[in-house]
Amino acid sequence: MDRRIASLALARFRVGGFVGTSIADLAGALGVSKAAIYYHYRSKDALPHHLIDPLLDAIDACVQDHTTPAASAQTVRQLLDAYLAVLLAHREVVPLITTDVAILNHPSIGPRLHAQNLQLQSLLATPRPRSLGQVASRGGPRGDLASPDRRATGRPHRPCHQHTLIDAAVTTLQPNQPSPDGKPVPAPEIRPHAEHGGSTGS
Numbered sequence: 019m020d021r022r023i024a025s026l027a028l029a030r031f032r033v034g035g036f037v038g039t040s041i042a043d044l045a046g047a048l049g050v051s052k053a054a055i056y057y058h059y060r061s062k063d064a065l066p067h068h069l070i071d072p073l074l075d076a077i078d079a080c081v082q083d084h085t086t087p088a089a090s091a092q093t094v095r096q097l098l099d100a101y102l103a104v105l106l107a108h109r110e111v112v113p114l115i116t117t118d119v120a121i122l123n124h125p126s127i128g129p130r131l132h133a134q135n136l137q138l139q140s141l142l143a144t145p146r147p148r149s150l151g152q153v154a155s156r157g158g159p160r161g162d163l164a165s166p167d168r169r170a171t172g173r174p175h176r177p178c179h180q181h182t183l184i185d186a187a188v189t190t191l192q193p194n195q196p197s198p199d200g201k202p203v204p205a206p207e208i209r210p211h212a213e214h215g216g217s218t219g220s
Contacts, residue, residue, distance in 0.1 A: 020058045022048060027065045032113055036066060036120040066114070066121060073108040073115070074130055080104050081137050097141060 026047055030039040041062050045052045059065055084097045105112055114121050115131055122128050 019048075019050075019054070023055060023058055024065070024068055028069055028110060028114075031066070031069075031118065031121075035118050036114075036124075066124065066127060069111050070114060070121070070127055073104070073111050074127070074134070076104045076108060077101070077134050081134065081141070084141055086141075094142060097138075101138070 023044060026044055027039065030043060030047075034043075041052050041055050045055050048055075059068070080097075080100045084093075084100065086093070115127075122131065
């Protein structure tokens, strides 16, 4: 029952939002009493914590594993790769922290998200810092990136388009270096990675 409640709550929160979903709604959809819901979750507020805290814990672990500010495109890529892997692993929950205003303004979840975003920006500090959450969430929870291949290990396999997203993010985060004549050097063309079947043209 615990999993059924959590699964239904996630689906309802994604459609109607946290504010627009009541315990009565969940109980009615499950065919149980509100008391049955409260037996597993002491309050409605316990549900977003149950759903979102594992994602936030994973982001914290990702940040702790990359505590040195990025000094090169390679270190930027490593952090982005790890961060995208976290978003992919929790992709069903990501929309709640990117689109639900009530969740973003939640008294404990909201400040934690803000602090993580500042940490990520600091690690990816450039003359024009951007929110890593925005870069990744534009692709992570939506579209093809939200459905990675799974191999025998049961872990998401990093598809070509994930590498493309990382390439794009790295290019965006790295400032253009001026050429001898003082003009910016254009960013290198992003090509699919060969190990994932990308074509380099005929």
